[in-house]
Amino acid sequence: MDAPTSIPTSTTRSLRTDARRNRERILAAARDAFAAAGRDVQMPDIARAAGVGVGTLYRHFPAKEDLVLALVRDKVQATIDVMREALTHDDPWEAIEWLVRENAAKMAQSRGLRDAMSVIDLGDENPWNTDEAHRHAAAVLDRARDASAIRDDLTVDDWQALMCGLSAAIAAGADPARQADFVLAAVRRR
Amino acid sequence: MDAPTSIPTSTTRSLRTDARRNRERILAAARDAFAAAGRDVQMPDIARAAGVGVGTLYRHFPAKEDLVLALVRDKVQATIDVMREALTHDDPWEAIEWLVRENAAKMAQSRGLRDAMSVIDLGDENPWNTDEAHRHAAAVLDRARDASAIRDDLTVDDWQALMCGLSAAIAAGADPARQADFVLAAVRRR
DNA sequence: TAGAATACGGAATTCCGTTTCCGGTTGTCA
DNA sequence: TGACAACCGGAAACGGAATTCCGTATTCTA
Numbered sequence: 514m515d516a517p518t519s520i521p522t523s524t525t526r527s528l529r530t531d532a533r534r535n536r537e538r539i540l541a542a543a544r545d546a547f548a549a550a551g552r553d554v555q556m557p558d559i560a561r562a563a564g565v566g567v568g569t570l571y572r573h574f575p576a577k578e579d580l581v582l583a584l585v586r587d588k589v590q591a592t593i594d595v596m597r598e599a600l601t602h603d604d605p606w607e608a609i610e611w612l613v614r615e616n617a618a619k620m621a622q623s624r625g626l627r628d629a630m631s632v633i634d635l636g637d638e639n640p641w642n643t644d645e646a647h648r649h650a651a652a653v654l655d656r657a658r659d660a661s662a663i664r665d666d667l668t669v670d671d672w673q674a675l676m677c678g679l680s681a682a683i684a685a686g687a688d689p690a691r692q693a694d695f696v697l698a699a700v701r702r703r
Numbered sequence: 704m705d706a707p708t709s710i711p712t713s714t715t716r717s718l719r720t721d722a723r724r725n726r727e728r729i730l731a732a733a734r735d736a737f738a739a740a741g742r743d744v745q746m747p748d749i750a751r752a753a754g755v756g757v758g759t760l761y762r763h764f765p766a767k768e769d770l771v772l773a774l775v776r777d778k779v780q781a782t783i784d785v786m787r788e789a790l791t792h793d794d795p796w797e798a799i800e801w802l803v804r805e806n807a808a809k810m811a812q813s814r815g816l817r818d819a820m821s822v823i824d825l826g827d828e829n830p831w832n833t834d835e836a837h838r839h840a841a842a843v844l845d846r847a848r849d850a851s852a853i854r855d856d857l858t859v860d861d862w863q864a865l866m867c868g869l870s871a872a873i874a875a876g877a878d879p880a881r882q883a884d885f886v887l888a889a890v891r892r893r
Numbered sequence: 894t895a896g897a898a899t900a901c902g903g904a905a906t907t908c909c910g911t912t913t914c915c916g917g918t919t920g921t922c923a
Numbered sequence: 924t925g926a927c928a929a930c931c932g933g934a935a936a937c938g939g940a941a942t943t944c945c946g947t948a949t950t951c952t953a
Contacts, residue, residue, distance in 0.1 A: 529899060529950055555940060557903090566902030571942065664888075674877030675885060681871030687864035695865060698854075698893070699885040719920055719929060745910060747933090756932030761912065 536573050538563040543580055544587070547625035552581065585640045588626050592616070596649040606662035608653055610697060616676060617693040620683045627684045641673065663700045675699065726763050728753040733770055734777070738813040742771070775830045782806070786839040796852035798843055800887060806866060807883040810873045831863060853890045865889065 528536065542563035546554040556577055560570040574580040595615050602608035620626055650669045657663045675696050682692045718726065732753035736744040746767055750760040764770040785805050792798035840859045847853045865886050872882045 531949065532900060535900085556942085557940085560903090567904095567942080568902055568944080569900075572900070575942090577941070670877070671881065671885070674872040674875060674882060677875045677877070678868030678872035678882070682864040682868035685864060685867045687860070687867070691861065692864060692868070695861070695889040699889040701888075703888070703893070721920065722930060725931085746912085747910080750933090757912080757934095758914080758932055759930075762930075765912090767911075 532573075535563070535565050535569055539565060539570055539573055539580075540583065540587075543584055544625065547581075547584055547628065548623040551624040551628045556580075582640065584625060589640050589643060589646055591619075591626075593643075593646055593649050595619070596646075596653055599653050600649075600656070605657040605660040606701075609657050609663060609700065612653060613679075613696050614690070614693045617679060617683060617689040617696075620680045621689040624684070627680045661702055664702050667700055672700075722763075725753070725755050725759055729755060729760055729763055729770075730773065730777075733774060737771075737774060746770075772830065779830050779833060779836055781809070783833075783836055783839050785809070786836075786843055789843050790839075790846070795847040795850040796891075799847050799853060799890065802843060803869075803886050804880070804883045807869060807873060807879040807886075810870045811879040851892055854892050857890055862890075 539559065543554075543559050546559050546562060556570060557567050559580070560567045563570070570580075574583065595612060599608040599612040599615075602611055647669055650672055654663070654667060654669060654672060658665050658667065679692055679696055683689050729749065733744075733749050736749050736752060746760060747757050749770070750757045753760070760770075764773065785802060789798040789802040789805075792801055837859055840862055844853065844857060844859060844862060848855050848857065869882055869886050873879050
């Protein structure tokens with residue numbers, strides 16, 4: 514458990530090339546598998562899909578939970594990117610609209626994302642409670658609030674809870690576009 | 704509960720009194736257990752809490768799924784009762800308000816209800832798709848719609864999806880009252 | 894290119910919740 | 924009250940998914 518040969522970076526201990534490649538493959542296969550079947554996918558199946566043995570899978574991710582976490586982090590990052598893109602819209606309200614609809618559409622596509630959302634335990638430490646995620650949500654929200662586009666008591670926590678609900682409704686089979694409308698109606702300033 | 708001795712109904716084959724008692728105990732224990740820990744509770748734990756052996760538990764409910772279903776049916780019934788009570792409110796919008804807040808409060812109490820809601824697979828046959836449940840929801844909604852209190856394109860399916868989302872958000876730790884507000888804002892006529 | 898370090902595959906094992914089984918108990922009815 | 928059926932308890936078998944283990948293969952460094 515330490516530095517044997519050459520100067521490994523504290524965070525990125527240089528992996529052997531095949532190891533790095535396999536890690537990527539596993540992540541990709543897991544992403545697909547989770548998108549299709551949610552948390553229920555089995556480790557051996559993921560390994561097979563990645564063209565890798567279970568042993569290898571477990572060397573990279575000591576427990577299933579670790580793999581899930583890695584994927585959730587990806588999803589969080591993707592969500593952050595969407596928020597960042599929302600900020601490029603000139604109109605603050607349009608940004609919100611686009612953001613909600615985009616999220617709804619993405620949720621409809623990936624069961625993995627929905628499962629990822631359900632990891633949320635507001636107020637607890639969870640992958641969504643990143644400073645970065647919080648900051649971006651605040652940016653979109655603040656701008657809309659300043660423009661009097663949304664109710665002015667809407668917090669980032671409220672937002673996360675709404676996204677969580679949105680995800681659940683969509684998971685239940687509701688029409689994503691329609692649910693997005695409801696969320697928009699809920700946050701819009703009356 | 705009812706007539707103990709004799710007169711077995713076609714549906715209710717008369718159980719021996721101890722059997723009936725145990726059945727009730729199991730249901731009660733399961734309700735508590737699910738409320739506290741969701742679907743993850745284990746059958747032996749439920750049996751223990753009910754002061755009963757696993758064998759007995761399984762005689763009454765051949766599989767865990769059957770037990771869950773029995774509880775879900777209870778929840779559906781409870782929800783129907785709430786809707787019925789909502790109808791006693793004179794003002795159609797007040798009825799909706801009360802209904803949403805009441806549901807939110809109930810959901811906050813029981814994680815079991817949340818899991819029950821998540822059984823939903825809209826459009827599929829599920830415990831929530833009862834004629835009775837549908838009819839009651841329609842009654843409350845129609846009345847509010849006729850009074851122009853809610854958006855006039857709101858369907859019973861929409862309503863179920865919203866309740867589902869509400870439940871998820873609350874389960875994630877959101878403030879029930881606040882989430883109820885959002886739902887109300889979403890359905891209210893602008 | 895040799896040798897050491899690192900990584901690999903996948904059968905075997907562990908783990909754990911569900912379900913079965915059956916000797917013993919209790920309620921019911923004549 | 925006695926006889927019988929219905930019911931009970933809980934140890935143990937089962938099933939299936941997660942995880943470990945270790946002999947072999949690949950990569951890296953000199």
